[in-house]
Amino acid sequence: AHGLMLAIAALLIGWVGWRWLRSPAGRAWWQNRALRLPVVGALLYKYELTLFTRSLGTLLGNGVPLLTALHIATETVGNANLRGPLATMGPQVKEGTRMVRAMENTRVFEPLAVNLVRVGEETGRIGPMMLELSSVLDREVETGIKRALTLLEPVLILLLGVLIAAIIVSILLGILSINDLAG
Incomplete structure (x- = not known):
């Protein structure tokens, strides 16, 4: 139930933000930030x-x-x-x-x-x-x-390397935790 409420809140916030960015004030704010x-x-x-x-x-x-x-x-x-x-x-x-x-x-x-x-x-x-x-x-x-x-x-390349390393570490930790349960 909480996950559904969180998803609805995120969608609502995203929709309001998108509408604001399409308004003249929001567009001017975004254009100013983009130049910086x-x-x-x-x-x-x-x-x-x-x-x-x-x-x-x-x-x-x-x-x-x-x-x-x-x-x-x-x-x-x-x-x-x-x-x-x-x-x-x-x-x-x-x-x-x-x-x-x-x-x-x-x-x-x-x-x-x-x-x-x-x-x-x-x-x-x-x-x-x-x-x-x-x-x-x-x-x-x-x-x-x-x-x-x-x-x-x-x-x-560095980001992909870190991502692949994180995946490998999580797999190895999973394997080691299974070994701990068996032993």
Whole structure:
């Protein structure tokens, strides 16, 4: 009876947690926590910026006006914690702030990204520079994933070794306890 109640309570807690994570507040909480994870957070951060810069570069390269392109590119970012600061760029540019200054004000982009856009703005080639920046970020994400997988392999081997050792020890203890009963 207690096991059934425990199972029902676990299912109920799981269902409530799942529903909360699907709510806007729960999603924002999860996205914030995901960005703070040690290895995965940096990869997610750069991946989201890759989406933004690639979309912005493609839109600008196809003749979409800057303000419209900024708005559309911001919508491609799935993480609300990044979308908020990126959404401030459009109004700043509309008020006359230079694109590179608006990027700096978001505090989202690394100095390399800001410098690439600065060069693009000075040469009148923001679109191609955004595409170049997205390529750089994409390579960083790929490298990060490869490093994480390289580190994950030995950890998994160790975990499997410990699991197999625990199984062997439990079998041997069972055999020894049977011998104690017989003797």
